Amino acid sequence: MKLATLRTASGTQAVRVDDDRLIEIGSPDVGALLAMPDWQQRAESASGTAHDAGGADFAPLVLNPGKIVCVGLNYRHHILEMGREIPEFPTLFAKYPEALIGASDDIQLAPESDSVDWEAELAVVIGATVRRARGSSAEAAIAGFAVLNDVTMRDWQYRTMMWDQGKTWEATTPLGPYLVTADELPGGVRPALDLSCRVNDEVVQSANTSDLVFDPVALVEYISTILTLRPGDVIASGTPGGVGHARKPPRYLAPGDVLTTDISGLGIAHNRAVAEAV
Numbered sequence: 001m002k003l004a005t006l007r008t009a010s011g012t013q014a015v016r017v018d019d020d021r022l023i024e025i026g027s028p029d030v031g032a033l034l035a036m037p038d039w040q041q042r043a044e045s046a047s048g049t050a051h052d053a054g055g056a057d058f059a060p061l062v063l064n065p066g067k068i069v070c071v072g073l074n075y076r077h078h079i080l081e082m083g084r085e086i087p088e089f090p091t092l093f094a095k096y097p098e099a100l101i102g103a104s105d106d107i108q109l110a111p112e113s114d115s116v117d118w119e120a121e122l123a124v125v126i127g128a129t130v131r132r133a134r135g136s137s138a139e140a141a142i143a144g145f146a147v148l149n150d151v152t153m154r155d156w157q158y159r160t161m162m163w164d165q166g167k168t169w170e171a172t173t174p175l176g177p178y179l180v181t182a183d184e185l186p187g188g189v190r191p192a193l194d195l196s197c198r199v200n201d202e203v204v205q206s207a208n209t210s211d212l213v214f215d216p217v218a219l220v221e222y223i224s225t226i227l228t229l230r231p232g233d234v235i236a237s238g239t240p241g242g243v244g245h246a247r248k249p250p251r252y253l254a255p256g257d258v259l260t261t262d263i264s265g266l267g268i269a270h271n272r273a274v275a276e277a278v
Contacts, residue, residue, distance in 0.1 A: 074238025
């Protein structure tokens with residue numbers, strides 16, 4: 001099943017995606033839908049207002065997640081090519097809801113940063129309340145997967161040893177367009193999906209999500225040990241090699257650049273970088 005959050009004349013609506021038709025489910029966004037214990041049945045049986053998918057205006061998949069937990073250093077090939085050891089534990093940091101934008105929205109380039117970088121990532125969306133989840137309970141807590149780009153202000157990220165200040169600038173992080181449930185993906189809750197990122201017409205990142213060191217189930221197990229995960233929470237699972245900061249010379253986003261984040265089976269986010277009006 002494929003779900004999305006659509007902007008309509010009467011406000012945002014969670015929709016089921018049926019090919020070229022978007023069917024309203026009766027919730028204001030996918031996060032609100034996931035908070036209902038019977039969300040799958042509601043989505044499958046929905047017969048609300050239908051919209052044409054052509055020209056659809058997608059909002060961030062989850063409008064106000066309680067938590068966005070991000071993971072660093074999580075692609076095996078990228079870690080080894082940098083000459084580092086495979087980590088024993090996930091590297092975690094946080095992002096906040098104000099950072100999220102829709103799959104076609106503009107990325108706001110804040111005037112305070114001149115080092116805005118890209119990080120294509122697989123997002124894990126939580127669909128059940130879990131604490132200290134293990135095995136099948138961790139698998140069952142995963143509602144599905146989505147496209148995310150962890151756009152990062154590198155100059156702010158590396159001001160200190162703590163990364164958060166460079167990771168959560170307002171209106172920078174595409175999430176969506178779709179949530180796709182695990183049963184529709186090769187590998188299920190441990191999906192094996194081709195991931196790529198382009199800046200304008202140039203491919204800058206290319207990998208497969210099967211290369212994750214800590215797969216989605218392991219991340220749910222680890223993070224839910226620390227705190228309760230709830231429906232609508234998002235885990236950004238990390239990015240592969242190819243980021244602009246690691247290039248020689250470094251390369252960053254400029255006004256007018258188009259960032260395209262593509263994960264097979266999950267859809268594509270196209271986002272233009274624009275100078276923030278302040």
